[in-house]
Amino acid sequence: MSTILETENLQYLYPAVEEGEQATVALRGVDLKIEKGTFVVVLGHNGSGKSTLAKTFNAILLPAAGSVRVEGMDTTDEARLLDIRRKVGMVFQNPDNQIVSNVVEEDVAFAPENLGVPTAEIRRRVDTALGAVGMAEFAQHAPHLLSGGQKQRIAIAGVIAMEPDCIVLDEATAMLDPTGRQEVLSTAHRLNREKGITVVLITHHMNEAEDADRVVVMDNGKVAMDGTPQEIFTRVEELRNLGLTVPDTVDLLDRLRRDGLELPLDALTVDACADAVAAALR
Amino acid sequence: MLKDITLGQYFPGDTIAHRLDPRTKLLLVVLYIVGLFCADSVLTYGVMIAAFLICARVSKVGARALVRGLKPVLLIILFTGILNLFFTPGDYLWQFGFLHISRQGIAMAVRMVLRIMLLIMGTFLLTYTTSPIRLTDGLERLLGGLKKIHVPVHELAMMMSIALRFIPTLIEETDKIMSAQKARGADFESGNLFHKAKALIPILVPLFISAFRRADELAVAMECRCYHGGEGRTKLNPLKYAARDYWTLVCGVVVTAGVIALGRFGF
Numbered sequence: 001m002s003t004i005l006e007t008e009n010l011q012y013l014y015p016a017v018e019e020g021e022q023a024t025v026a027l028r029g030v031d032l033k034i035e036k037g038t039f040v041v042v043l044g045h046n047g048s049g050k051s052t053l054a055k056t057f058n059a060i061l062l063p064a065a066g067s068v069r070v071e072g073m074d075t076t077d078e079a080r081l082l083d084i085r086r087k088v089g090m091v092f093q094n095p096d097n098q099i100v101s102n103v104v105e106e107d108v109a110f111a112p113e114n115l116g117v118p119t120a121e122i123r124r125r126v127d128t129a130l131g132a133v134g135m136a137e138f139a140q141h142a143p144h145l146l147s148g149g150q151k152q153r154i155a156i157a158g159v160i161a162m163e164p165d166c167i168v169l170d171e172a173t174a175m176l177d178p179t180g181r182q183e184v185l186s187t188a189h190r191l192n193r194e195k196g197i198t199v200v201l202i203t204h205h206m207n208e209a210e211d212a213d214r215v216v217v218m219d220n221g222k223v224a225m226d227g228t229p230q231e232i233f234t235r236v237e238e239l240r241n242l243g244l245t246v247p248d249t250v251d252l253l254d255r256l257r258r259d260g261l262e263l264p265l266d267a268l269t270v271d272a273c274a275d276a277v278a279a280a281l282r
Numbered sequence: 283m284l285k286d287i288t289l290g291q292y293f294p295g296d297t298i299a300h301r302l303d304p305r306t307k308l309l310l311v312v313l314y315i316v317g318l319f320c321a322d323s324v325l326t327y328g329v330m331i332a333a334f335l336i337c338a339r340v341s342k343v344g345a346r347a348l349v350r351g352l353k354p355v356l357l358i359i360l361f362t363g364i365l366n367l368f369f370t371p372g373d374y375l376w377q378f379g380f381l382h383i384s385r386q387g388i389a390m391a392v393r394m395v396l397r398i399m400l401l402i403m404g405t406f407l408l409t410y411t412t413s414p415i416r417l418t419d420g421l422e423r424l425l426g427g428l429k430k431i432h433v434p435v436h437e438l439a440m441m442m443s444i445a446l447r448f449i450p451t452l453i454e455e456t457d458k459i460m461s462a463q464k465a466r467g468a469d470f471e472s473g474n475l476f477h478k479a480k481a482l483i484p485i486l487v488p489l490f491i492s493a494f495r496r497a498d499e500l501a502v503a504m505e506c507r508c509y510h511g512g513e514g515r516t517k518l519n520p521l522k523y524a525a526r527d528y529w530t531l532v533c534g535v536v537v538t539a540g541v542i543a544l545g546r547f548g549f
Contacts, residue, residue, distance in 0.1 A: 098499070102414070102450075103415060113515050113517060126518060
């Protein structure tokens, strides 16, 4: 597998707002390699640097030291800026603040329009993108009348229309209700599975990491843990020390283990957890 | 209560008036305004009224909607009518103190009131039959030539369409802020105008702050989607002139030229 995103000793700091204040160091040396076609979840509590990390992936923020490379292109290379942004699409937290037009299909067309794609090709991409997120029937609707989950799926479609290799969802589920969150998550998983698009999902909801290929836990501007969900979530104590809660399933298994039941810790999904508990009680 | 406000009202439909290229309609409105200001006699006014009625008929916009459009300018219309009626010198028919009504005054008042009404209703036909996006698209293309003298036409059009996009969002937000303030005992209804205006400040401050935050986030989101100005941009739905656009423009030019010619020859 080839690497799509690669950071090397990546550092970033937000300059002081007022005189006399200290600059806030957000990233203190992050080394990360993300393989093509994987589904990576980046976890961390507020201020851990996970959103800052996301914004360095497509040159919205440039590293203060170290480097970020997208398919070998350095993000500080201004001549490749549009190539980098076309390859790494970004979806943000508030769906209202990333929708540009008051007709759904015009909004999805925004990125290809910017890239100077010919009209017939834009039409094809818009239709494909709306189909891919299951919003084809809403092409002519006004976005402000849609639900949060639907708006966020439109935002994803707007990014897919660039035909990117990688999508970064920067807390894209944080403002949504459980239904909307599920809509966005399953859309992201489907795109990953069916189109082979690399997905980097930034979140603080543990449960969203269950089906990921890989989980990266950020703390204090550094990578604190890195591995498969099974590896990460079984390190219950470590996670708690980082101020993170473990998924409900793992929490349950952990408590039952303390009470002396013979249980594995890595049954992450609800079904697997139920099976494990049933087997232990038999 | 704020939800009732509709700006840039557009009635979706599928008439010829809706299908015309927005540039055609914009040019037609310009011709119409020129015609209105050149019209001076009963005959020329008759031509303009007929032209307006035909357009209204074709676009299938109801008379009620058109009259409703006059409401905000009712005061101006009344004011213009009364001023012209009472203060135009000429052959006096009636006099009382400094007030007088002259034959010329009546004619002038009728002319001015008709002119304003036709002006407003005619331009409303444009916004009623053209969606805001197509309107800004049309403006951008029509004024495209100004780019040569460094007028930021694309940027202005983009600003306009983003403003239109955010009107419902900001109205919703205002409603939310007002409810939040009301829940904590704020009073927006009682008191005189001064009090009411003062009560608006606690709404405007959070609204402005959030608008700036939104602008910031939107700018980043636009950059992420490769926005880099108007250069090399293509369109999902590019504007195209059709045969009907040329015919409509020819008709518009003929009517306006006719009105000007009639005025020249003293009709």
